Amino acid sequence: MAVNVDAIVDRLTAAGYAFASPDRIRQLPTTGDLKAVKRAEQVIGPLPLALRACLEIVGAVNLCGDGGKVLPQVSYHADPHEEGDLYPDPLVLPSGRHLWNDWECWTEDFERSESRSVHYQGFSFTFAPDELHKANVSGSEQDILLPSRSADPELIGARGREGVMLVEYLRISLAWGGFPGYDATPLDVPVPQMLEELRRDLLMF
Template sequence: MTSYFTRYAQGEHEQVWNELRRLGPVPGALREDVEAVATATMERVARHVVRLAEALPELGFVQASEGMAPHRPPTEGTPAAVRAMEEAVGVLPAALKASFLTVGDVSFLGDCPVLGLHYHHGPPPRTGPPGVEYPDPLDIAGVEHLAYEWEAYTEDPDYANGDAEEEFLFSLAPDELHKANVSGGTHDVALPDPSADPEVYGVAGRAGITLVEYLRTSIAWGGLPGWEFARGPAPDALARLAVRPDF
């Protein structure tokens, strides 16, 4: 039987991920193969993130938080931090683990009028998401944020008393409202999760979407997947950023 990784490297990107999702919990015998696919996937995602992070300033992009870079790659300490989180939280889904190890932190929140992206400046949204008033700029938390949220979760008195919620929801990113500087919620992943590709909860208009599917959609729309819901044409400037995903 040809490995999933071999097939993925030969170009069967969507076919392989569809099959990995159908596995449910990844069997131990397949874990190494599945993690190799996840790593290869996130290496490609990371290249697109670097490309977009370099291109956005040329379009007049201004970061929402001063001094915060749009992309903060993993550090030498990231692998140890990921191992510590797996010991504390439990098994991490392969795609999320590979994102921590290979992509790092991403935050394209900010203002860029030519892309219809507004945070501090611009007209306030008149409707709710999904829609063009909520471009949903790509935002992915790194393992440091998982460590922060896990500490807060375990320090809650309900956790100590055994009354905490059965699922720990990791806030992978702000939701579309928060990304537009409007009070909202988060995009969440339930942990622990032994699957290959976790569902991302709370994504407007995309019920059931998984992490890899969300990243594929985001890259296809230049890091602003909210434009997929536009009734009219997307901004011309977006054409400089949008590509067909290669993962």
């Protein structure tokens, strides 16, 4: 997965893709990230193997941005979207430190909450923004419920993919060059040729 992400980032850069957060496009796991994951597992409980692989091997990535002519449906700074617009869902993966920071925010909220019943269902880790937020539109998140002994957790909140597991979501993302929302492209809308370049020779799993 890490090799695939690096290839996609390089190809987008070469094509002149305008990343929304240039300082957070790609971040390999650091020693601090690895320590954060270990610490989080000690206090939260078991982490799914697929999630740990993302945090400890792949690292953080943020493909949100403006596609211009090569990926015209991908936008972050463009005019407001219409309700029926296509949302390409650029791939966003978290860092280990993000997991720990999210846990700290959740525990602080737990302590302040007058009604704590929702928290007893587990910790809802904000894995990534949802498709709307990735397009700079008010939306929600894609979450993973922790702790979990499952090897492959459900990714909750992926638009139009109810019940999808994390590994399957990542496979779909690679199949569409890091923009899995393109699998919902209407028949009368041409699929950008750039997607073929982005997914060329990727290592599928």
